[in-house]
Each structure stands twice: as C-alpha cells, then as structure tokens.
Amino acid sequence: MSAPLSTHDGLIEKLLAHLRAEGYSLRIQQWYPARVRQLLNYCDHNGLSIETVRSGDVTRFLRGQYRLSRKRYSKLPPFQKWRQRYTGAINMILRLVHGAWPVPDPPSTELEGFHRDIVEDYDTWLRELRGLHPLTRAKRTKHASQFLTSVGQRADQQGLKDLSVRELDAYLKQCCDGLRRGSIEDRTVCLRDFLRHLWRTGRTAIDLAGTVIGPRIYEHEGIPVALRTEEVRRVLEVTRKDLSPVGLRDYAILILLSTYGLRAAEVVNLRLEDIDWRRDVLRVHHTKTGTYSELPLLREPGEAVLRYVEKARPPSVHREVFLRILAPHRPFKNGSILNCITSARLRAAGVTPQGRKGPHAFRHARAVSLLRSGVPLNIIGDVLGHTSAVATAEYLKLATEDLRTIGLDLPGGISP
Known part of the structure; x- marks a missing residue:
C-alpha cells in the first residue's frame, strides 16, 4: 500500500470516528468521506499536503469540481450556493488536521x-x-x-x-x-x-x-427589563408540556434561569460534575467575576435537569450538561444561543415582553421576586453571583414601588 493512500485512509478513519462520536446520521457518514477523498486526490494531483492547504487552495478545488459538474449537469445553482454541499465535509477534515479552520493565510504584504x-x-x-x-x-x-x-x-x-x-x-x-x-x-x-x-x-x-472621548454613560442609567411573575409562570407551564428532547432541554434551562437568576454563560458552561446529587448542591461558575457559588439544588430544577439528562441528552464525551440535540452533539459555544431559546418559548407562550426577550429578563425577574419577598440585598447578591452590593443595586430600579413598603440596607451612596 502506498504511503499517500495509507495516509488518506487514516484521515478518513479519523473523520468517521469523529462523525460517529458527534452523532451524525449514516447518510452524512457516507457523504462526508466521499467529499474528503476528492479533496485529498486533488492535493495529490497538485503536489499539496493536507497540512499545507489554505483557503485559496480550497476555493480552487471547489471551482474545479464545479466546472466538472457543469459538464455533467445542465442546470446547477450559482457557485456560491453550490459549494455549500462541500463546505461541511471540507471544514470538518481541515479542523481535524489543523485544530482550527480557517487557518490565517500568510501576510500578503x-x-x-x-x-x-x-x-x-x-x-x-x-x-x-x-x-x-x-x-x-x-x-x-x-x-x-x-x-x-x-x-x-x-x-x-x-x-x-x-x-x-x-x-x-x-x-x-x-x-x-x-x-x-x-x-x-x-x-x-x-x-x-x-x-x-x-x-x-x-x-x-x-x-x-x-x-478619545466617548458618550457619558451614567451609572445604572438603563432600567433593566423584567418579566412579570405570571409571565414567567406561563412560559414554564407551556414549555413543560413539550416532551420532545428539545422541550425537555429548554424547560431545564428555563427553570434554572427563573429559579437561580443565572447568566446565560453560566447555564451553558454548567458541567455534569457541577451537580452534586448526593448533597443536593449546584455549583455555579460565575463567568463575569471568576468566582463560584454553591447553591441548594431545589426539587423542581433538580428534577427537570435529571429528566433531561436521562431522557433527552445525547450520548457524548462532552461534560457540559446542555448539548445540541441535533448532530453534532456539542456544547453551545456561548450563552447567546439562549436568546433564541427564550425568545421562541416566550412566543410559544403568547408572552410579549416590553423590552428584551433574552435570558437576562428571567434574571431580572428573579431579582424582583426576591426584592418583593423582602430578601436582604446582600443575600440577593449572593444568589445572583455579585461580588459587590453596588452591582446588585442595579436591580433596585426594577421594583421602586415595592421598596416603599420594605426596608433594605442599601450600600453607601446609593438611593433607589
């Protein structure tokens, strides 16, 4: 067996192992290797190694394949649309080879x-x-x-x-x-x-x-937007009825947001080992401050997460709790994906907030509910993962009417 063929077979096996581990369908497991073999053959024909391939080489390969396809088929979509049938396979093999893709091209000047x-x-x-x-x-x-x-x-x-x-x-x-x-x-x-x-x-x-002078941004000038308690309850009730894998995952996420007021990044970064089922403890890593908190794992959020893990979470080597339901079964890159989840669930529940529809609205709603329950400011700060009372004071503007009826110890220099 020739050395290039052996190398090609090794790369194809690596690609197949990755596809199986990430839960891709059998169709993709057949399709992607075929596309990658075409790229590898192109590299051999042009004296390239897969390790030295750059974006320009990929474009030249795809234009050549496009010309061949036009000879066989009379009707083809434009090149920029047609190339998408190759993009997934090529990007995946090049990420496996280089560790990241695209690799920056050498400076042209x-x-x-x-x-x-x-x-x-x-x-x-x-x-x-x-x-x-x-x-x-x-x-x-x-x-x-x-x-x-x-x-x-x-x-x-x-x-x-x-x-x-x-x-x-x-x-x-x-x-x-x-x-x-x-x-x-x-x-x-x-x-x-x-x-x-x-x-x-x-x-x-x-x-x-x-x-360099920017606009003056006054401390606490923006009034956060919070969902009302009945709106949060409505969203949870509607989402709970969705027993699909996506529904089980989304409900677990929403119940964590509404119960603990977590930030979006804190939810997506939650790992399986952060949940101590024996001690009923939830460890939360606060991405903004670099600290962590240990919170009591309450029954309802605990059951929701357990139900998702047992019935809906795809098998995966990743340790993050929440994964993509469709292949590839990877953790979310960042917390911005929760904006899509919360917006969709608010819409399904018929809830139209006056302001933002993202996960932070649930965080603000939790702060309001704690304020209305007369919880001291320092305890609210501990729940929300703040390191200073000044940060927690931002949420006082959410319930100024309630502050007239409850007494809270405010940090120095701050007034509602």
Missing part, C-alpha cells in the same frame, strides 16, 4: 505582517499581564485590527509615530455611525486601550488615549 505582529503582541499583553477573559481579548484584538486596517497605508512604523487626533476622529465617525450610545462607548473603550498599548510599546510618539 509587509504592512499586513506588521499589523499582525502588533495585534499578536497586544493579545499577549492582554493575556499574560492583564489576565483578561478570552472573549474580552478577542473583542479587543478584533477592534485593534479594524483600526489598523482603517488607517491603512498610514499605519506603518512611521505613520503610527505621526498618528493624529484627526485620524482617530475619522475612524470613530466611520465605525460608530448608527450605533447606540452604549455600543459607541464600548468602541471608544477598546480604542483607548489599544492606543495605550501602542504608547506603552513606543509605537506612537505621544499617548493619544486621553483624546
């Missing part, structure tokens, strides 16, 4: 390489010296890349030395057009931080961070 080095150095600083969360680092480096690209040819080594306030204003005007005040403030924070890094590393002649 010296300036692009210069920008990439700056952003990588910035990311290292954010990670090693400031210890920022990966998601925060990703956002900061993304905005840093966008800024350098916007400045363009003027953002070379000498151009950064001569960077002017006028160029900063032009960039902010372009990237903030149509954004809300909160989003504009977020952009200006990111730009100031990057400019501070450029000054710290000697890439700019002066510290320009202080010249």
Whole structure:
C-alpha cells in the first residue's frame, strides 16, 4: 500500500470516528468521506499536503469540481450556493488536521505582517499581564485590527509615530455611525486601550488615549427589563408540556434561569460534575467575576435537569450538561444561543415582553421576586453571583414601588 493512500485512509478513519462520536446520521457518514477523498486526490494531483492547504487552495478545488459538474449537469445553482454541499465535509477534515479552520493565510504584504505582529503582541499583553477573559481579548484584538486596517497605508512604523487626533476622529465617525450610545462607548473603550498599548510599546510618539472621548454613560442609567411573575409562570407551564428532547432541554434551562437568576454563560458552561446529587448542591461558575457559588439544588430544577439528562441528552464525551440535540452533539459555544431559546418559548407562550426577550429578563425577574419577598440585598447578591452590593443595586430600579413598603440596607451612596 502506498504511503499517500495509507495516509488518506487514516484521515478518513479519523473523520468517521469523529462523525460517529458527534452523532451524525449514516447518510452524512457516507457523504462526508466521499467529499474528503476528492479533496485529498486533488492535493495529490497538485503536489499539496493536507497540512499545507489554505483557503485559496480550497476555493480552487471547489471551482474545479464545479466546472466538472457543469459538464455533467445542465442546470446547477450559482457557485456560491453550490459549494455549500462541500463546505461541511471540507471544514470538518481541515479542523481535524489543523485544530482550527480557517487557518490565517500568510501576510500578503509587509504592512499586513506588521499589523499582525502588533495585534499578536497586544493579545499577549492582554493575556499574560492583564489576565483578561478570552472573549474580552478577542473583542479587543478584533477592534485593534479594524483600526489598523482603517488607517491603512498610514499605519506603518512611521505613520503610527505621526498618528493624529484627526485620524482617530475619522475612524470613530466611520465605525460608530448608527450605533447606540452604549455600543459607541464600548468602541471608544477598546480604542483607548489599544492606543495605550501602542504608547506603552513606543509605537506612537505621544499617548493619544486621553483624546478619545466617548458618550457619558451614567451609572445604572438603563432600567433593566423584567418579566412579570405570571409571565414567567406561563412560559414554564407551556414549555413543560413539550416532551420532545428539545422541550425537555429548554424547560431545564428555563427553570434554572427563573429559579437561580443565572447568566446565560453560566447555564451553558454548567458541567455534569457541577451537580452534586448526593448533597443536593449546584455549583455555579460565575463567568463575569471568576468566582463560584454553591447553591441548594431545589426539587423542581433538580428534577427537570435529571429528566433531561436521562431522557433527552445525547450520548457524548462532552461534560457540559446542555448539548445540541441535533448532530453534532456539542456544547453551545456561548450563552447567546439562549436568546433564541427564550425568545421562541416566550412566543410559544403568547408572552410579549416590553423590552428584551433574552435570558437576562428571567434574571431580572428573579431579582424582583426576591426584592418583593423582602430578601436582604446582600443575600440577593449572593444568589445572583455579585461580588459587590453596588452591582446588585442595579436591580433596585426594577421594583421602586415595592421598596416603599420594605426596608433594605442599601450600600453607601446609593438611593433607589
């Protein structure tokens, strides 16, 4: 057996093992290997190894396959739509080979390489010296890349030395057009931080961070939106009647949101070992503060999670509690998926909130119910995973009428 054929067979076996582990259908288990063999044959014919394949190589392969298909079939969809029949298989094998896909192409110009080095150095600083969360680092480096690209040819080594306030204003005007005040403030924070890094590393002649001024965002200026108690009850009742695998999963998620006021990321990051069934304890890792809490595992949420795990959770090597019901059976990438789940369940229950429809509305609803029960502020903060009373005070605005009838110890300097 030739070496390339042996290598190809090994990759196909690796692909099949991955497809089986992720719960893909038999049809996909037949379809994907056939598509991947075509790519591997293309690599052999063109003297490529799968390890060196980049996005441009994939595009050339697909255009060649498209031309062959047009010779056989008179009617084909446009190329951009037709290529989707290959996308899943090719992306999967390349992720298995490279660990991630797409792999960044080498810099096409010296300036692009210069920008990439700056952003990588910035990311290292954010990670090693400031210890920022990966998601925060990703956002900061993304905005840093966008800024350098916007400045363009003027953002070379000498151009950064001569960077002017006028160029900063032009960039902010372009990237903030149509954004809300909160989003504009977020952009200006990111730009100031990057400019501070450029000054710290000697890439700019002066510290320009202080010249970037965003809109004034007052502490606690926004009034959170909370669902009413009867609305939460209605959503839970309707979702409980859905006994499909999706329904069992969604009900377990909603009962955790409404009972404990968890953040979306705290739900999707919940792992099987975080539930101590013997001690009836739920361990919650607070993604925003880096701390964790141990909360009593109450009967109703405990039974809902257990029912989902026993009857609906797909077999998987992943330890996260909540997985995709359809293949691939993976955990959710982040908490944003819960916006889709909560919006769909609110709609099914006929509940139309005045504001947001995401999981945070359930968190605010829990805060209101605790306030109306006369629970002390510090206890509410413990339940919600806050590290300061100031953070918990945000929720006082949700029930100002109730605060007139109950006495709470407010942190210094805060009034409802």
